[in-house]
Every structure is written in C-alpha cells, then in structure tokens.
Amino acid sequence: xxxxxxxxxxxxxxxxxxxxxxxxxxxxxxxxxxxxxxxxxxxxxxxxxxxxxxxxxxxxxxxxxxxxxxxxxxxxxxxxxxxxxxxxxxxxxxxxxxxxxxxxxxxxxxxxxxxxxxxxxxxxxxxxxxxxxxxxxxxxxxxxxxxxxxxxxxxxxxxxxxxxxxxxxxxxxxxxxxxxxxxxxxxxxxxxxxxxxxxxxxxxxxxxxxxxxxxxxxxxxxxxxxxxxxxxxxxxxxxxxxxxxxxxxxxxxxxxxxxxxxxxxxxxxxxxxxxxxxxxxxxxxxxxxxxxxxxxxxxxxxxxxxxxxxxxxxxxxxxxxxxxxxxxxxxxxxxxxxxxxxxxxxxxxxxxxxxxxxxxxxxxxxxxxxxxxxxxxxxxxxxxxxxxxxxxxxxxxxxxxxxxxxxxxxxxxxxxxxxxxxxxxxxxxxxxxxxxxxxxxxxxxxxxxxxxxxxxxxxxxxxxxxxxxxxxxxxxxxxxxxxxxxxxxxxxxxxxxxxxxxxxxxxxxxxxxxxxxxxxxxxxxx
Amino acid sequence: xxxxxxxxxxxxxxxxxxxxxxxxxxxxxxxxxxxxxxxxxxxxxxxxxxxxxxxxxxxxxxxxxxxxxxxxxxxxxxxxxxxxxxxxxxxxxxxxxxxxxxxxxxxxxxxxxxxxxxxxxxxxxxxxxxxxxxxxxxxxxxxxxxxxxxxxxxxxxxxxxxxxxxxxxxxxxxxxxxxxxxxxxxxxxxxxxxxxxxxxxxxxxxxxxxxxxxxxxxxxxxxxxxxxxxxxxxxxxxxxxxxxxxxxxxxxxxxxxxxxxxxxxxxxxxxxxxxxxxxxxxxxxxxxxxxxxxxxxxxxxxxxxxxxxxxxxxxxxxxxxxxxxxxxxxxxxxxxxxxxxxxxxxxxxxxxxxxxxxxxxxxxxxxxxxxxxxxxxxxxxxxxxxxxxxxxxxxxxxxxxxxxxx
Numbered sequence: 001x002x003x004x005x006x007x008x009x010x011x012x013x014x015x016x017x018x019x020x021x022x023x024x025x026x027x028x029x030x031x032x033x034x035x036x037x038x039x040x041x042x043x044x045x046x047x048x049x050x051x052x053x054x055x056x057x058x059x060x061x062x063x064x065x066x067x068x069x070x071x072x073x074x075x076x077x078x079x080x081x082x083x084x085x086x087x088x089x090x091x092x093x094x095x096x097x098x099x100x101x102x103x104x105x106x107x108x109x110x111x112x113x114x115x116x117x118x119x120x121x122x123x124x125x126x127x128x129x130x131x132x133x134x135x136x137x138x139x140x141x142x143x144x145x146x147x148x149x150x151x152x153x154x155x156x157x158x159x160x161x162x163x164x165x166x167x168x169x170x171x172x173x174x175x176x177x178x179x180x181x182x183x184x185x186x187x188x189x190x191x192x193x194x195x196x197x198x199x200x201x202x203x204x205x206x207x208x209x210x211x212x213x214x215x216x217x218x219x220x221x222x223x224x225x226x227x228x229x230x231x232x233x234x235x236x237x238x239x240x241x242x243x244x245x246x247x248x249x250x251x252x253x254x255x256x257x258x259x260x261x262x263x264x265x266x267x268x269x270x271x272x273x274x275x276x277x278x279x280x281x282x283x284x285x286x287x288x289x290x291x292x293x294x295x296x297x298x299x300x301x302x303x304x305x306x307x308x309x310x311x312x313x314x315x316x317x318x319x320x321x322x323x324x325x326x327x328x329x330x331x332x333x334x335x336x337x338x339x340x341x342x343x344x345x346x347x348x349x350x351x352x353x354x355x356x357x358x359x360x361x362x363x364x365x366x367x368x369x370x371x372x373x374x375x376x377x378x379x380x381x382x383x384x385x386x387x388x389x390x391x392x393x394x395x396x397x398x399x400x401x402x403x404x405x406x407x408x409x410x411x412x413x414x415x416x417x418x419x420x421x422x423x424x425x426x427x428x429x430x431x432x433x434x435x436x437x438x439x440x441x442x443x444x445x446x447x448x449x450x451x452x453x454x455x456x457x458x459x460x461x462x463x464x465x466x467x468x469x470x471x472x473x474x475x476x477x478x479x480x481x482x483x484x485x486x487x488x489x490x491x492x493x494x495x496x497x498x499x500x501x502x503x504x505x506x507x508x509x510x511x512x513x514x515x516x517x518x519x520x521x522x523x524x525x526x
Numbered sequence: 527x528x529x530x531x532x533x534x535x536x537x538x539x540x541x542x543x544x545x546x547x548x549x550x551x552x553x554x555x556x557x558x559x560x561x562x563x564x565x566x567x568x569x570x571x572x573x574x575x576x577x578x579x580x581x582x583x584x585x586x587x588x589x590x591x592x593x594x595x596x597x598x599x600x601x602x603x604x605x606x607x608x609x610x611x612x613x614x615x616x617x618x619x620x621x622x623x624x625x626x627x628x629x630x631x632x633x634x635x636x637x638x639x640x641x642x643x644x645x646x647x648x649x650x651x652x653x654x655x656x657x658x659x660x661x662x663x664x665x666x667x668x669x670x671x672x673x674x675x676x677x678x679x680x681x682x683x684x685x686x687x688x689x690x691x692x693x694x695x696x697x698x699x700x701x702x703x704x705x706x707x708x709x710x711x712x713x714x715x716x717x718x719x720x721x722x723x724x725x726x727x728x729x730x731x732x733x734x735x736x737x738x739x740x741x742x743x744x745x746x747x748x749x750x751x752x753x754x755x756x757x758x759x760x761x762x763x764x765x766x767x768x769x770x771x772x773x774x775x776x777x778x779x780x781x782x783x784x785x786x787x788x789x790x791x792x793x794x795x796x797x798x799x800x801x802x803x804x805x806x807x808x809x810x811x812x813x814x815x816x817x818x819x820x821x822x823x824x825x826x827x828x829x830x831x832x833x834x835x836x837x838x839x840x841x842x843x844x845x846x847x848x849x850x851x852x853x854x855x856x857x858x859x860x861x862x863x864x865x866x867x868x869x870x871x872x873x874x875x876x877x878x879x880x881x882x883x884x885x886x887x888x889x890x891x892x893x894x895x896x897x898x899x900x901x902x903x904x905x906x907x908x909x910x911x912x913x914x915x916x917x918x919x920x921x922x923x924x925x926x927x928x929x930x931x932x
C-alpha cells in the first residue's frame with residue numbers, strides 16, 4: 001500500500017512563490033552531502049507506513065529479506081537465497097551472516113519472526129500487515145488477538161527462516177519487499193515514539209536528526225552489508241521553500257517538477273532540459289465511489305457521474321503532459337496493462353438519462369453529495385477542481401469537497417470517506433493484484449469504496465491461486481473488465497514523474513516504483 | 527472616501543466574536559455539551575491557533591475543527607482537522623501552520639466551527655464564527671472608495687490618497703483597455719517598506735516587492751513614502767493582475783506567466799529604461815529566453831527575472847501593436863473557456879507558441895537593432911564595467927521592491 005499524497009500539498013509550495021529562508025547548502029565532506037527537499041514523514045515505523053512520503057525515508061533506514069531491482073525483479077537483500085516448495089506453500093530463506101543493526105547487534109532469523117509478530121499484533125495497529133503478511137499461516141490469529149505468535153514462521157537456526165503460507169501466492173515474494181515485512185529491533189521498537197528519536201535499523205543510513213518542520217538528516221552506516229553509501233549524509237530540508245527556487249539557487253540537488261514548471265523544463269533551449277529525468281510511474285489517480293451507500297450504491301448513478309466528465313479535457317488542460325489519461329485500472333509498466341481499453345465515453349446527455357432511469361428518477365431527487373480528499377487549507381488538486389466543476393456544468397450537481405488532514409486521509413479513509421473520494425495509488429510491486437485485489441476485492445482493508453461483486457471476487461481469487469502467468473493474467477483482465485463495467489471508480493490518470501537532478505549528482509535513479517537507493521548516489525566534483 | 531483606524535488585534539476580535547455567539551447548538555438536544563469559549567488567535571504570517579473550551583457530562587470521543595476560507599473558488603471546500611482534546615483542561619485546539627500551505631493574504635476571513643462527538647454517538651456543531659487573518663503587527667489605517675480599500679501605516683493621509691487616486695484611475699483605464707471591471711472588493715495593503723513586505727510573506731522571492739492574491743482580491747506591496755513613484759507603478763501592475771485573473775479565470779489552468787506579467791507591465795505604462803536595457807542587450811546578444819520557458823514562473827535569479835519581465839512586456843506590446851487589442855481580448859476570452867496554450871494562440875492568431883516565439887524574436891531584434899549594443903560594446907572596458915555596475919545597482923534598487931503576482 002503506497003498511497004499518494006494529493007498533489008496539491010506539493011503544488012502549493014511550488015506555486016505559492018518562493019522562499020529560501022532557512023535552507024542553506026550543506027558543507028562538503030569526503031563523500032559529500034546530498035541536499036533534498038522533503039516534508040515530514042507521517043511515520044518511520046515500517047510496520048505502520050503506508051504512504052509514499054514515509055516510504056522514501058524508511059527504505060534508507062531499514063531493510064528486509066528481499067527487494068526489487070530496477071527491472072522490478074525480486075532479488076535477495078538480507079536473504080542471500082531462498083527455496084520454494086513444489087506446492088508453493090513453504091519458503092525457506094537463508095540469511096546473510098554479515099547483517100547488523102545500526103547498534104552493532106547481528107540480525108538473526110528470529111528478528112524477522114519477532115518483527116512480523118509485532119507488525120501483526122493489534123497493539124501495533126498496522127493497517128498494512130493484513131495486506132502484506134496476511135498470506136502467512138498464523139497471522140490471522142495474531143491479527144485477531146487470539147495469539148501472539150505466527151505459527152507459520154519459524155527460525156530454523158540463526159540464519160534460516162521458514163515461512164508457510166495458507167495458499168500459494170504467485171506474488172508473495174513481492175510483498176516481502178514492502179516495509180511492513182522489514183526487520184526491526186523489537187526491543188528498540190517498544191520504546192515510546194522510538195521511530196522519531198532512536199531508530200535502530202539495518203539500512204544503508206542511520207537517522208541522525210529529525211526536527212519536525214525543519215530538517216531530517218541521514219548518515220551513512222559504514223557497516224551496512226550491501227553497497228556502502230558514498231554519501232556521508234543526506235539532508236532533507238523540510239518545508240524549506242519553493243522547490244524550484246531551492247534547486248535553482250543550489251540549495252537542493254534534486255527537484256520534483258509540477259505542471260507549473262513543465263514548459264520551462266521541457267524546453268530544449270532551457271538550461272534545465274539536460275537535467276530533466278522523466279519516468280512513467282505505475283500509479284493511478286482515481287475518483288472512488290462509496291458503493292455501499294446512497295446514492296452511489298446505484299450503478300446507474302455511478303455511471304452517470306463517470307459519463308459527465310470530459311476526462312480528456314481535464315487531463316490535457318490540468319496536467320499539461322505530466323500525466324497520462326487513465327482509461328483502466330492497471331497502469332503502464334504493470335503486467336496486465338491494457339492500452340486498448342476505451343474507458344467511459346463523455347456524454348452528458350446520456351448521463352442525465354441514466355439518472356432519470358435510476359432509482360432516483362431525477363437529479364433533483366439525489367441526496368447531497370460530498371467528496372473526501374486530503375490536505376490543508378482548502379486548496380485542492382486541479383484535476384479534482386475541474387472534475388467537480390464539470391459535474392456542476394453537466395449534471396447540475398453541486399458536490400461539496402471535504403478536505404481532511406493528510407494523516408487521516410492516508411490512514412483512516414475507510415472510516416472517513418463520504419460519498420466520493422479522490423485517491424491515488426502507487427504500485428508496491430509489478431503485479432495486477434496490487435491494484436485489482438488490493439483496491440477492489442471484497443474485504444480488502446484498502447477497498448475504500450467497499451465495492452463488492454461475487455463474480456469479480458471469484459476471478460481475483462482464481463487469478464491469485466494460478467501460478468502460471470498467462471492464465472493468471474487472463475483472469476485479471478476479465479476482472480478489470482467487470483470492475484470498469486460496474487463503474488466502481490472513475491480512473492483519472494496514470495503517473496509521470498519529472499525530476500531535475502544536478503549534473504554533479506550521479507546514481508540518483510528512481511526505480512520504476514519511484515524509490516531511489518541513496519546508497520548508490522554519488523556527488524562528483526561540482 | 528472614509529478614513530478609520532484599524533488597530534484592534536485579531537485576538538480581541540476573535541474573543542468578541544466568541545462572546546457574542548450562543549453556546550453549541552446540539553444536534554441532539556438530549557446531549558449536554560456546552561461551549562465555554564471558542565476563539566482563534568492569529569500569529570501573522572505563521573499560523574492560526576484555534577481553541578475550544580467546553581463542558582460536557584458525556585465522554586468526548588472526537589473533536590474536529592471545520593473551516594472554510596473565503597476566496598473565489600469553483601468548488602466549495604470545507605476543511606476538517608482533528609483537534610487534540612485535553613480532558614484535564616476540557617479544551618481542544620488545532621493550529622493551521624501556514625508553512626504547510628503558504629500563508630493566506632492579510633485580511634482573509636476564515637469561517638470556522640467545531641464538531642464534537644460524544645460516547646453516546648451524538649455530535650454537536652458549534653455556531654460558525656469568523657476570524658480575519660490580519661497582520662496586527664502594524665497599526666493600519668484605512669481609506670475606502672467604492673469597492674477599493676487601501677490599508678497603510680507609514681506616511682500621511684496624502685500619501686494614501688495619492689495611491690488611492692492612482693488605483694482608481696488605473697481601474698478605469700483597465701476597464702477601458704480590457705473591457706473588465708473588478709466585480710469584487712479589492713483590499714490593498716501598503717507595507718511601509720520592502721523589508722516589511724518581505725516579512726509578511728512566507729514564500730516570496732527576495733526581489734518581489736508586490737504580490738497580487740488574485741483569488742482573494744488582495745494586493746500587498748511594500749511602498750515607502752519616499753518611493754511613491756515606484757509604488758504607483760507597482761500598484762497598477764498588481765491591480766492589472768486582478769483584472770487579468772477575473773477575465774481568464776477557469777477551472778482548468780492558468781494563462782502563461784509571461785502573458786500575465788506582460789499585461790501588468792503594459793498597464794504600468796512605458797517600459798522603464800533599466801528593463802529595456804536588459805531586453806536590448808539580450809536581443810543583441812541572442813540571449814532571449816524562449817516564450818515557452820517564460821510560460822513557467824520566473825527564475826529566482828534576479829537578472830534572469832528582470833529580463834523575463836522585460837520580454838513579457840515586449841511580447842504583449844508585440845501582440846497588441848502587430849495584431850491589435852481586439853485580438854488580445856479574444857485571446858483572454860479563449861483562455862477563460864479553458865484552452866491549451868498552443869490551442870489558444872492558434873485559434874486567435876493562427877500560430878502556436880513556437881510560431882509566436884519566431885515572429886516576436888524577429889520583431890524585437892529588428893526593433894532593438896544591433897547598433898545600440900554595438901555602441902555599448904565599443905565603450906572603453908572600464909566604462910562598460912562601470913555602466914553595468916550602475917545599471918545593475920539601479921535595477922536591484924528598483925526591483926527589490928518590485929512586482930510578482932501569485
């Protein structure tokens with residue numbers, strides 16, 4: 001689960017005009033300091049993190065059994081190798097013997113078992129554990145509080161971990177690359193607010209300082225088992241000003257680009273053009289329906305709201321090339337992406353006819369409609385503004401937007417949602433299950449809209465059990481077709497990430513999932 | 527024209543409002559929750575602290591602050607934040623940290639109310655209150671005329687009156703030129719210096735002396751009484767932004783930055799000499815910034831920005847002089863409907879942004895022929911350096927207090 005921040009937070013800072021007050025470039029030392037812009041993470045506890053902002057810090061400080069390489073293949077991390085039983089139910093991981101926590105204590109197989117039991121414990125309150133560890137035998141008993149130990153996980157010796165699943169899952173290894181499955185020092189993690197002040201991780205960087213609203217600093221961990229970082233430090237300047245101005249004045253080395261600056265950075269005559277890195281990222285932005293209550297428990301009303309939006313116009317005018325219009329659910333780069341999907345056709349008259357034929361009979365009979373989004377201060381993303389405007393223009397319906405705090409939005413949207421919600425999802429691993437099952441299957445804790453269709457659920461379950469890729473993908477394709485036919489959502493856009501990277505920075509290469517391995521980054525002579 | 531002193535702090539205002547509203551109006555009359563006090567304290571420009579004090583015989587399970595900012599918007603947005611509740615003090619509070627959003631302009635009104643949930647599943651809403659995000663660090667005076675209000679604290683009434691007259695005339699001129707008058711009231715805050723203005727904004731480039739908050743009908747400028755000539759130009763510039771915004775506002779996108787700034791520069795009157803010198807030099811040296819790049823916010827580098835402003839003026843001058851002001855009106859109207867940049871120009875002028883770049887560059891290079899630059903280049907090197915230094919210092923002096931619209 002990697003929920004995306006509604007882009008307005010970043011956009012506000014980029015558009016509000018500039019400032020540079022408190023950010024000064026860090027002095028150079030042997031390996032150099034990488035200066036980045038950032039905002040405060042919501043958590044640095046891997047068991048809790050479910051948002052893309054927190055993840056970017058956590059993956060530098062912690063690590064797990066496996067990780068995804070730049071080709072999105074699962075490769076060993078703390079696990080040097082593993083075997084899978086023929087029935088696909090038992091995984092045996094062999095851990096590297098040279099892995100240490102930042103305090104020098106060696107990592108053992110039992111640390112993973114303890115970390116996962118902690119993550120699944122109701123006392124921890126993880127929303128991500130059921131999704132990412134829930135395939136392991138015995139986790140349900142821990143989730144429910146019936147037990148404290150996950151019987152499906154055994155430390156066979158100090159460096160061998162056996163994991164048993166309840167059913168075979170073709171994507172199980174991908175899930176272990178997610179922060180919820182990372183190893184933590186469970187003794188360290190019992191301290192109050194430990195992740196804010198005193199983190200003992202295993203990643204390539206230690207947390208040196210976190211001053212909320214000001215600065216987050218990472219320091220190289222010299223005893224890291226993998227590629228030891230070249231950088232001495234990474235300094236995130238939190239809320240330090242307008243990103244582009246910080247970049248132009250050399251106070252940060254990398255800058256994310258929003259649509260406001262797209263003309264400048266894509267101009268071949270611009271000084272920034274050669275520093276631009278553009279990546280299509282597997283993310284989906286969509287409008288979700290609360291399918292479980294009126295008026296959107298009526299499929300005709302859902303279809304009408306989808307049909308009343310000229311999404312081509314919205315995406316073209318608002319995003320200005322920084323996103324791709326989404327017609328389906330699975331984004332480019334994820335197996336199963338289907339570029340032949342036509343999507344909903346914009347037809348306001350047909351939309352009104354649909355409402356007339358719905359259980360409401362007329363727009364006048366619809367109850368008030370509220371949409372939930374995240375952020376502060378009442379400024380909302382441009383695509384959302386344009387969408388709500390079109391509902392007014394084309395259906396005559398005033399939709400009120402309720403903007404809730406980002407942390408509530410990230411971690412409590414299921415309870416907080418109104419009739420509609422604006423949502424973003426970045427892939428955690430390259431598998432259609434990460435979208436179709438996680439976001440829309442009955443009972444999934446991240447099925448915010450509570451969409452439910454027996455036929456859909458059956459196809460998703462069958463696809464998950466199917467270990468052969470081709471038939472599995474066919475099942476997912478049929479499921480996506482049902483989902484779109486039921487108008488369980490209004491797809492808005494797939495992601496495009498634009499960043500500027502200073503020429504003296506090498507190795508700053510976001511993976512297709514948007515994660516940068518900062519231990520691979522180097523600062524050359526400026 | 528009326529004059530009054532606006533010296534009360536927002537703290538006082540907020541308390542007064544709190545005392546005059548009745549206690550919480552329960553959604554369920556059987557539930558006993560009473561508001562003791564509800565108030566908001568502004569610490570301009572950094573934050574607003576909202577506080578609720580209450581009495582309840584029921585267990586409080588959740589308290590939310592709801593608020594809505596008064597500004598132009600295509601969408602009704604109600605914000606909701608979870609307030610920390612302290613059972614010992616029976617109070618809840620929430621702080622709007624403006625660093626997370628950029629600060630509201632001075633005087634912006636925020637309407638707010640509380641939602642209180644209790645253990646029995648009932649909830650209450652308090653009566654809506656309003657707090658103004660006033661910059662109470664200064665003793666503001668106000669003069670008003672029609673929809674126009676000027677707030678200032680340095681200089682005498684004649685100073686403010688001169689600015690008011692400039693603003694009034696500018697709006698008449700803008701109405702004549704652009705066929706638009708401002709539909710909403712405009713509040714102009716005159717800070718007493720560039721430094722005061724800079725200190726009133728969280729995110730502002732150091733060379734910016736004026737800001738137009740277009741969705742709010744607010745202009746904030748730093749004008750020392752000794753610098754009123756510059757100030758009058760700056761005020762016209764910022765007012766033009768408000769007019770342009772009103773003419774082009776649409777739910778999809780903004781017009782190119784150069785067009786917005788160029789119209790405001792053009793409204794000021796003839797281009798100032800220091801600006802023209804940047805343009806002349808860039809034209810002669812083939813260092814003009816592309817029109818495409820100028821569609822984005824200008825650089826943090828002051829020299830590049832001065833050139834950007836000069837080019838913006840020149841582009842608007844080119845469009846009006848070569849294609850007529852009617853076409854300019856059509857262009858703004860096209861943008862108001864929602865259009866891509868290329869689409870709008872193609873529709874109105876028959877060329878896209880690159881086409882404009884080509885045509886305008888030829889025009890501007892012809893206008894600023896190489897001769898003047900050659901004359902400059904022929905100066906003795908000492909003189910050239912001296913001239914550059916003088917020009918740069920002059921430009922910095924002026925432009926540190928100069929314009930940028932949000």
